[in-house]
Amino acid sequence: MEEEKREMEKEKEKTCKRCNQSYTASSNTSSSCRFHPSFFVCRRHDDQKRYYELKPDDPPYAAKFYDCCGxxxxxxxxxxxSFHVSYDDD
Structure with a gap:
């Protein structure tokens, strides 16, 4: 009975808190979840050399990009x- 309960819990569909996709424990692999580990920011990029397409209301120094990959x-x-991470896993 206890083993059956664990199996049911294992196959319960969860929602990933990083990519917002639904998954089950058996379908969760090391490449299941694709996400940005950093924030989408609005500032100059460290290299200051890349061109950024700015909107008409943006200040001239604004750059919008993911801080992790650009x-x-x-x-x-x-x-x-990486693996999906559920809100329940905390």
Whole structure:
């Protein structure tokens, strides 16, 4: 009975708190979750040499990108892969 309960809990569908996808424990692999480990920021990039497409209301120094990989699209596919992490796993 206890083993059956653990099996049911194991296959319970969860939501990943990094990529927001649904998954089960049996489908969770080391490359299941793609995410950005850093924030999407609005500031000058450290190298100061890259071109950034600014909106008309942006100040001239504004640069918008993921701090981890430099991707400038807020919807860019994550630059890091790992296991999904559930809100229940904390």
């Amino acid at each position: 991707a400038e699209d807020p919807e860019a596919l994550g630059c890091t892969s």
